[in-house]
Amino acid sequence: MEWDRLLCSERLRNRPYEARPNRSIFVQDHDRIVFSTPFRRLANKTQVQPLYEHDHVHHRLIHSIEVSSVARSLAMRIGDWLEGIGQIAAGESHSLSNIVQAASVAHDIGNPPFGHSGEAAMGDWFAERFDDARGMMAEIETAQRSEFVKFEGNAQGFRIIARLEMYRNDGGMQLSKATLGAFAKYPVTSAVREDIVGEGRAPYVGLKKFGLFRSELDLFRKAAESLGLPEETGAAGSWWRRHPLVFIVEAADDICYNIVDLEDAFTTGELRYEAVRDVLQEAAKRPDSVMGDLSPAEHIALLRALSIGAAIESCVEAFKANYDAIMAGTFSDSLADAGPMAGVFEKMKALSRDEVFTARRKTELEVSGRRVIGNVMTGILPVFEDLARVGWDRDRLSDHNRQLVRALDLDLRDVTNAEEALHALADFTSGMTDRYAVRIARMLTGI
Template sequence: MDWEKLLCSERLGDKHYEPRPNRSIFIQDHDRIVFSAPFRRLANKTQVQPLYEHDHVHHRLIHSVEVSSVGRSLAMRIGNWLEETHRIASGESNSLANIVQAACVAHDIGNPPFGHSGEAAMGDWFAEKFDDSKGIMAEVEDQQRSEFVRFEGNAQGFRIISRLEMYRNDGGMRLSKATLGAFTKYPTTSAVRESIVGSRDVTYVGLKKFGIFRSEIELFKEAANSLGLPEEVDRIGNWWRRHPLVFIVEAADDICYNIVDLEDAFTTGELPFDTVRGLLHEAANNPNRDVSSLSPAEHIALLRALSIGAAVESCVEAFKTNYDAIMAGTFSNSLADAGPMASVFAKMKTLSRDQVFTARRKTELEVSGRRVIGNVMSGVLPVFEDLFRVSWNPDGLSDHTRQLARALDLDLRDVADAERALHALADFTSGMTDRYAVRIARMLSGI
C-alpha cells in the first residue's frame, strides 16, 4: 500500500470539493462528525455501565472523545517516525493525526442502546422473526439475513456516515476517503464473510466481523479503490485488506476501554481499590511516586493517566515492529496485543470479563435492556408490515399506522422493499439512546 493514496483527501459524493486554506479536510471530517445528531446521542448510550446515575462513569460520547485524544497522540507519534524515516512527506504527520482523530470520534457512532448486549438483542429479535418467516421477513433473501441476525454496530456506523447523515443517499457526511478507510475495521459484508469463514480457515483480523451492509458496499468500494486497499476475490463478492490507520484507531479504543473501564469499575464499587491500583501500577511501569496526599480516586486517576501513556508507547513500538506486514495487508493482530504491554492488557481483559461484565447490576439491566429492545422492534414492525401490504406507498397506510409512525417520527422515505424496511427499523432502533428506548417501549406497551 502507498501512503500517497492512503491519505486520499477526496470526499465521498463530492470529488470536486476544494479544501479551504488553513483548514484541513480531515479536520472538517472531525467537525462534521462531532456536530452530528448521531454523535450527540452517544451522550446517553451505554459504554459499560447501563443507565448509571453516577456522573463520573463513562458513556459512549465521553469514551469516543477520549479515544480520539489517544488516537491523535498515537498517530502523531507514528507519523513523526514515518517522516523521520522518509516513508511519508514532511508535514503529513498532521494529516495522519487528523484522520485518526476523526475516525476515532466516529468509531462507536453506529452502536445501539445498551452497548454490545443491544447488538445481540437486535440480532436475536431478527433471528426469531426470520424463523417465523412471515410478512416482510419472508421477503428477505437468505443470503442477506445474516447481516440482520448478526447485527453489527460497525456496519451501522459506516451506513450513518456514508449514507444517512447530512447528504442523505448522496455521500452522507461526505467525509474524506482516508477517514472512511481508517474507520472501517472489517472491510467486508456479512454474506462474503460467511462464505469465506464457512469454506476455509480464515484468521485475518479484518474478517473477525463484518463492517459493511450490502446497501453500502458500492460506497466502500469507491473509497477502497481510491485508497489502493488490496482487494480479495471471493465466490460471492469481494473483501479488502485493512487500511493501516485502522490499527491505530483500534489501538486507541483498546487502550481506553481496557484502562478506563477499570477506573469506572472502581468508581462504581465493582472492583476494590487494591485490585485496580495493583494492575494499573503494573501497567504504568511501577512508578515510584509519593501518593500520600492523594485520595483513592485521585491515586487511581494518576495511575490511569500514566498507564495510558505507557500503552501509547507500547502500541507505537508494535506499529514500528510490524510496519512491513501492516503495509502489505498481512498483519493480523492488534497493536495492543503485539506490543510490550500485551501481557498486562491480557490481565485487564480477564479481570473485566470475570468481574466487571458479569456484575449483578449490569447483568440485570442488560436483561431488561434486551426486553426493551425487543418490545420496541415488535411495536414498530407493524408500520413496515402495513407498508408492505400497500405496496410501499405511505399514502395507503391505515389511520392507526399513520398515527404510530407520526408518534415515533419514523423516517419512511427510502422504504421500497423488505430489505430497506428492515434497515429502516434497525436505523430507528439502533439510533435510540438508552432512556429513549425505555420510554418508547413503555409507550408502545401502553404503560
C-alpha cells in the first residue's frame, strides 16, 4: 500500500471540495460527524455501565471523544516518524492525525442501546424470527441472514456515515475516502466472512467480525479502489486488507476501554482501590507511586493518565516494529497486543472480565435491556409486515400502523422489499438511546 493513495481526500460520491489553508477535508470530516444526530445520541448510550446515574461514569460519547484524543496523539507520533524516514511528505503527519481523529469519533456511532449486550439482543431476536421463517422473513436469502442474526455495530456505523446521515442514499456524510478506510475495522460482509472463517478462528484480524452490510458493499468498494487497499476474492465475494490507520484507531480504543473502564469500576465500587491501583501502577511503570495528599479517586486518576501515556508509547513501538507487515496488509494483530505492554493489557482484560462484566447490577440491567430491545422490535414488526402485505405502499397501511409510524417517527422512505424492511427496523432500534428504548418499550407494551 502507498501513502499517497491511502491519504486520499476524495469524497465518497466525488463531490468537489477544495480544502482551505486552515480547514482540511479531514477536519471537515470530523466536524460533520460530531455535529450529527447519531453522534449526539451516544451521550445516552451504554459504554460499560448501563443506565447509570453517576455523572462520572463514561457513556459512548465521552468514550468516543477520549478515543479520538488518544488516536490523534498516536497518529502525530507515528506521523512524525514516517516523515523522518521519508515515507510521507513533510506536514502529512497532520493529515494522519486528522483522519484518525475523525474515524475515531465515529467508531461507535452504529452501536445499539445497552452496549454489546444490545447487539446480541438484536441478533437473537432476528434469529428467532428466521427460525420461524414466515412472511417477509422467509424472503431473506439464507446466506444473508447472518448479517441480521449476528448484528454488528461496526457495519451499522458504516451504513450511517456512508448512506443514512446527511445526504441520504448519496454518500451519507460524504466523508473522505481516507476517513472511511480508517473507520472500517472489518472490511468484509457477513456472507463472505462466514464462507472464509466458518466456526473457526479468523485467519486475518480484519476477518474477526464483519463490518459491511451487503447494502453498503459497493460504497466501500469505491473507497477501497481509490485507497489502493489489497482486495482478496473468494467463492462468496471480495474482502479487503485493512487500511494501516485502522490499527491506530483500534489501538486508541483498546487503550481507553482497558484503562478507563477500570477507573469507572473503581468509581462505581465494583473494583477495590488496591486492585485498580496495582495494575495501573504496573502500566504506568510507577510501582512506587504513593497517594500522599491525594484522595483515592485522585490517585487513580493520576495513574490512569500516566498509564495512557505509557500505552501510547507501547503502541507506537509496535507500529514501528511491524511497519512492513502493516503496509503489506499481512499484520494480523492489534498494536496493544504486539507492544511491550501486552502483558499488562492482558491483566486489565482479566480484571474486567472476572470482576466488572459479571457484576450483579450490570448483569441485571443487561437482562432487562435485552427484554426492552425484544419488546421494541416485536412491537414495531407489524408495521413492516403490514407494509409487505400491501405491496410496500405506505399509503395503504392500516390506521393503527399509520399511527405507530407517526408516534415513532419511523422512516419508511427506502422500504420497498423485505431486506430494506429489516434494515429499517435495525436502523430504528440500534439508533435509540438506552432511556428512549425503555420509554418506547413501555409505550408499545402498554406497561
